[in-house]
Amino acid sequence: MPRNNRPKNSKRQAEEEELDLERVRSGIARTEVKNGTxxxxxxxxxxxxxxxxxxxxxxxxxxxxxxxxxxxAWESAAGPTQRRHFHNNCWKKFQGRII
Ligand SMILES: [Zn+2]
Incomplete structure (x- = not known):
């Protein structure tokens, strides 16, 4: 039995991390749900x-x-014209609605 069928999870994980970094660099939006919004x-x-x-x-x-x-960040329903700028740490702590 050749040993060429080992799982390649570690390689795949590295590729995904690279992809995430690329997304951050290029500013591609993601979505997050906070308090149902x-x-x-x-x-x-x-x-x-x-x-x-x-x-x-x-x-x-x-x-x-x-x-x-x-x-x-902005409420997806409201659209990017309602965007607000948060410190990275503040966004992590933020759980409510944007006033
Ligand atoms: Zn802040």
């Missing part, structure tokens, strides 16, 4: 934003500017 979520490095642009995080009310990796 579906949000469309994008992680961004904020690099493409204008230098003077600032956002106020809806969770902690602290403003931040471009160059800070953060999360852009």
């Amino acid at each position: 579906e949000f469309t979520v994008q992680t961004t490095a904020g690099r493409s934003a204008e230098e003077t642009k600032r956002w106020i995080c809806p969770y902690c009310q602290v403003s931040f500017g471009p160059g800070i990796s953060h999360v852009v």
Whole structure:
């Protein structure tokens, strides 16, 4: 019996991780459900934003500017015009509705 039928799970996993990284880099949106509300979520490095642009995080009310990796999220039903910018950690803690 040749030993060429070993499972290749480790290789497949590595490929999936690479794919995730690629998705983050290219800013492809994913969806997350928080408290029964579906949000469309994008992680961004904020690099493409204008230098003077600032956002106020809806969770902690602290403003931040471009160059800070953060999360852009909006209620899927409301659409991207209602998007808000969260600190990465604030988005993890955020569980309610965007006011
Ligand atoms: Zn915040």
